[in-house]
Amino acid sequence: MTRLTSAASLRLAAIHQHLASRSPASSSSSNSATTKQHPTPHTPLVTRKNAAGDRHSFSSSKSDSSHVPQCPSPPEKDTPQLWTRPDTYRYWLSVQSRWSDNDVYGHMNNAKYYELFDTIVNKYMREECEEEEEVKSMGLVVHSECDYLKPMAGFPGRVVLGLATERVGRSSVAWRIGVWAAATQSQQIHNRDDLSGCHAFAQFVHVFVDHASRTKVHISPAVRAGAERLLVQ
Template identity: 40%
Template sequence: MALDTAKSRRLEDYGFRLDHRTRWIDNDMYDHMNNSVYYFLFDSVVNAYLIKSCGLHPPTSDLIGLVVHSHCDYFAPVGFPAVIELGLRVVKLGKSSVTYEIGVFEKDQEEVKAVGEFVHVFVDRHTRRPRADGMGTQLKKGLQVLATPIKISKL
């Protein structure tokens, strides 16, 4: 994704949202949220959606999602104390894989602070190989809800 496209994201571009209150420990020595915390938040918003809307129960499910790729583009810092709004959308949905986009926003601010990408491949817990049915019907239906195109506003 082009940086200009990522920088133009707004919270309404995302179909699922999750709030997170920053903690003092999230800040690094430069007085902003450490980059590792962003990845923690990406994992949290993705898994919250999978559990809440896709019927996935990670501790007991025979189907698990392995992260095979992730990255983040940072545009502006966030630090303690702040409330972050995480937006989640699906940009690509395959038979056993899904590519998510996560937008990081500070509450009551329009500008996106960071945009991340997170790729899951769903596999059998025991063999660590994709199943013949891919991710399965229930999971795929739940993810398709977030795979809607971004609304383009007219000038």
């Protein structure tokens, strides 16, 4: 009986010693090691290419839509509608079409328009931009383009041209020309056929150079004053 009591006492003492050896610190570290770590939620990034091939990353969250850059509206000066309006132009010229202007389709050939552009620009410069004799500059055409809106009947009708200035630079002038048909055979510039509307509009750019060296020079005061009188603000 004494032996059984002694053995039970030894076993009980061993259990107490085992329980005492498990400290709160070790239990806490064990629990923290088994705790799952949840990733922080985030908004995914989307990578796209723009029209120029550049990569841009941006948040796919709808709340960031206000940060997307908006394309500004083009200024009115750059819109084709401006150059098809008669009130844009301040200098007018009525020109008689020629038999050779027409092509096999029965209307004025597109290449003939450029002869008309040369005519009205140079006529205006001779009348309104007369330079002093000692000024040795000349205007060279470095760019010209034309938008054809509708055919021009051509011979034997007349053509009414309008001239305006789009831009005056340090050494260059960008002219604008509008092309209308004439309502009748009258030579008057107010005989413009506004019912049929503008047939074509063009840009015609002069760069002024020295006569001898052909290097760029500043526009003379006479040319600048004449060009600015037709400037569209």
